Amino acid sequence: MKIKLSGSGLITIQIVLIILKLTNVIDWSWWLVLLPALLPVALVVLAFLTVIVALACGVSAGEDE
Numbered sequence: 001m002k003i004k005l006s007g008s009g010l011i012t013i014q015i016v017l018i019i020l021k022l023t024n025v026i027d028w029s030w031w032l033v034l035l036p037a038l039l040p041v042a043l044v045v046l047a048f049l050t051v052i053v054a055l056a057c058g059v060s061a062g063e064d065e
Contacts, residue, residue, distance in 0.1 A: 010036045010037075013036045017033045018033060020033075
């Protein structure tokens with residue numbers, strides 16, 4: 001069984017977690033409830049920082065020494 005979580009899967013999980021939190025079914029903190037929405041943002045920030053560090057170190061895609 002292969003599990004593939006697409007964008008719509010994350011949205012569904014996010015909506016379910018928010019509904020469960022608002023109806024007091026789960027007693028999680030809001031940062032855990034909002035984690036499915038924050039993961040893509042964190043990945044974009046991580047990729048951006050990786051590019052910045054690579055450029056600062058002088059690494060380029062087409063650079064040959």
